[in-house]
Amino acid sequence: RIFPNSEEASKAVANEIAELIKTKQKAGQQAVLGLATGSSPKTVYAELIRMHKEEGLSFKNVISFNLDEYYPMQPDAIQSYWRFMKEQLFDHVDIEPGNFHIPDGTVSPSMLAQHCQDYEKKIKDAGGLDFQLLGIGGNGHIGFNEPGSLENTKTRLMMLDQSTRAAAKTDFGGELTKVPKKAITLGVAKILQAKRIVLLAWGERKAPMICNAVEGTVSAQNPSSYLQKHPNALFVIDEAAGSGL
Ligand code: GLP
Numbered sequence: 671r672i673f674p675n676s677e678e679a680s681k682a683v684a685n686e687i688a689e690l691i692k693t694k695q696k697a698g699q700q701a702v703l704g705l706a707t708g709s710s711p712k713t714v715y716a717e718l719i720r721m722h723k724e725e726g727l728s729f730k731n732v733i734s735f736n737l738d739e740y741y742p743m744q745p746d747a748i749q750s751y752w753r754f755m756k757e758q759l760f761d762h763v764d765i766e767p768g769n770f771h772i773p774d775g776t777v778s779p780s781m782l783a784q785h786c787q788d789y790e791k792k793i794k795d796a797g798g799l800d801f802q803l804l805g806i807g808g809n810g811h812i813g814f815n816e817p818g819s820l821e822n823t824k825t826r827l828m829m830l831d832q833s834t835r836a837a838a839k840t841d842f843g844g845e846l847t848k849v850p851k852k853a854i855t856l857g858v859a860k861i862l863q864a865k866r867i868v869l870l871a872w873g874e875r876k877a878p879m880i881c882n883a884v885e886g887t888v889s890a891q892n893p894s895s896y897l898q899k900h901p902n903a904l905f906v907i908d909e910a911a912g913s914g915l
Contacts, residue, residue, distance in 0.1 A: 676873075704737065740850040773825070803868055814828045816834065
């Protein structure tokens with residue numbers, strides 16, 4: 671769906687999330703959300719906060735799992751995705767503190783594999799992801815599943831591409847050496863198991879990636895292309911991001 675601008679697009683996505691939360695609430699169930707960081711989802715989170723404050727949308731029945739976290743990363747560091755989520759959403763709504771999950775960037779190397787397994791198990795025990803929100807990286811990554819990630823990949827530690835690290839440089843004082851070389855990411859397989867996927871992209875710089883993801887060959891070289899195979903995935907973009915289609 672191509673919207674004239676990111677504001678209108680973000681409202682439509684926030685509405686869909688709110689409807690899911692409310693439907694689950696009425697049925698006495700939890701809404702299991704897969705959440706993303708990056709600049710793209712910020713406007714969706716802002717709209718959800720507005721709906722909470724002005725329309726009484728409650729997050730009491732929400733359980734969430736974030737896609738990824740840098741490794742290593744302290745939760746209180748400025749660049750941590752933990753901090754991002756607190757600032758952009760969780761601190762402003764009534765989600766229960768124990769109900770949101772973000773991969774732990776402080777886990778010791780020897781416990782990493784276990785941590786990744788446990789993360790997937792928590793999603794499974796919650797009933798699987800009802801909804802997965804995604805952005806798209808400059809090289810077509812989803813979460814931090816970099817090119818080369820197979821369709822069946824599980825949650826794991828990923829070496830970040832040079833281009834991904836370069837794109838993150840500004841968040842780390844402009845110094846590439848300060849950008850972590852690795853990240854923990856939800857695997858492609860888990861992302862694709864979500865019942866519904868919505869990928870966001872704004873602006874002209876995203877146009878080539880959107881074109882490749884939607885019209886290109888499905889290949890591990892472009893993990894976003896796997897979404898072509900999902901039965902219920904939607905790209906929500908603005909006109910500029912759709913200008914290459
Ligand atoms: C990072 C995140 C991705 C995100 C991407 C694009 O790499 N790990 O989940 O999709 O950035 O970010 P932005 O939305 O700022 O373009």
